[in-house]
Amino acid sequence: DTAVSQTPKYLVTQMGNDKSIKCEQNLGHDTMYWYKQDSKKFLKIMFSYNNKELIINETVPNRFSPKSPDKAHLNLHINSLELGDSAVYFCASSQAVEGTSPLHFGNGTRLTVT
Amino acid sequence: GQNIDQPTEMTATEGAIVQINCTYQTSGFNGLFWYQQHAGEAPTFLSYNVLDGLEEKGRFSSFLSRSKGYSYLLLKELQMKDSASYLCAVIDSNYQLIWGAGTKLIIKP
Numbered sequence: 001d002t003a004v005s006q007t008p009k010y011l012v013t014q015m016g017n018d019k020s021i022k023c024e025q026n027l028g029h030d031t032m033y034w035y036k037q038d039s040k041k042f043l044k045i046m047f048s049y050n051n052k053e054l055i056i057n058e059t060v061p062n063r064f065s066p067k068s069p070d071k072a073h074l075n076l077h078i079n080s081l082e083l084g085d086s087a088v089y090f091c092a093s094s095q096a097v098e099g100t101s102p103l104h105f106g107n108g109t110r111l112t113v114t
Numbered sequence: 115g116q117n118i119d120q121p122t123e124m125t126a127t128e129g130a131i132v133q134i135n136c137t138y139q140t141s142g143f144n145g146l147f148w149y150q151q152h153a154g155e156a157p158t159f160l161s162y163n164v165l166d167g168l169e170e171k172g173r174f175s176s177f178l179s180r181s182k183g184y185s186y187l188l189l190k191e192l193q194m195k196d197s198a199s200y201l202c203a204v205i206d207s208n209y210q211l212i213w214g215a216g217t218k219l220i221i222k223p
Contacts, residue, residue, distance in 0.1 A: 041199060043157070043213045056210070090156060098209040100145050100164075105156035 003027050006091045006106035013081055014114055021076045021109045023091030029104070031055070031097045032074040034066060035090040037108070043090070049074050050097040081113045116140045118214035120202050125220045126192055134187045134200050134217045142207020148176050148187045149201040151216065157201055160187070189219075197221045 006023040013019055025032060033056075034046040047066045048056035054066070063079045074091060091106040119137045126132040138146070145164040149157040163169055163178035163185060175188040187200055202214040 040215065041151075041218075042215050043201065043203075045211065098144070099205050099211050100162075100209070102147065102159035102162065103149075103157070103211075105158070107156050 004091060004093055004104050004106040006089075006109055008109060009107060010110050010112075012112045012114065015081055015083060017081050018077070018079045019081060019111070020078070021089055021091075021111075023074050023076070023106055025072055025091075025093040025104070025106075027093055027095075027104060029093035029095050030071055031094050032068065032071070033092040033094075033103065034074065034076050035092060035105075037088045037090060039087070047074075047076075048097075055097060078111075081111075083113050086111055086113045116206060116212050118202055118204060118212055120200075120214040120217045122215070123218045123220065125222060126189075128192055128194060128221055128223050130192050131188065131190050132192060132219065134189070134202075134219065136185045136187070136202035136214060138183050138185075138202070138204045138212070138214075140183075140204050140206045140212055143180055144205040144207065144209060146176075146178055146185050146205070147201075147203045147211075148185075149203065150198050151201060152198045160200075192221050194221050194223070 004025045031050045049068045052068045065077045068074045088108045092103040095101040117139045148160040151157040161176035168177045173190045178185045199216040201216045
């Protein structure tokens, strides 16, 4: 009965590799997000999708490409991984695109690039 | 620029009361959230304020003053499990969520 689930929980890989993180929500929400939390614990939005359409695309390298096959899924693909990509990546969903309803977060994917 | 300020770290004693402050300077205001994040876990929603005043929810209360750009989260009857980071986030005029860096709360017995 997990609300927002993302896989994998841990991802250790070498520089230059390509990896994907998957996210699914069963809350019936229309809006999904990808956030990055760095070592200083600062949450930074990367992407926001509403009903499969990209709403927010913050200043993120184009090595990061989100894909939303349907409104319950938002996956994140990362090409040519760099050391600076090491962080915890959170998927989240909410009811309203305006951001006035609470976010429900997945448990995070801890990415370590060596 | 947009800015959210919270203390980096606070320490309190089990059973006591603690107040975590958040001040913000944003382009417009459409609401303020407080989230709790335990170490190694996801943030979870605590409260939402859009009008001035105090919202009480069990041991936790959240206060907002829009004219002062100020909010606080009040935690009563502190328990060890309240040790966590507390994140303040403001919805600006473009309905973008602006996050503070969080306050790490340490509870001592």
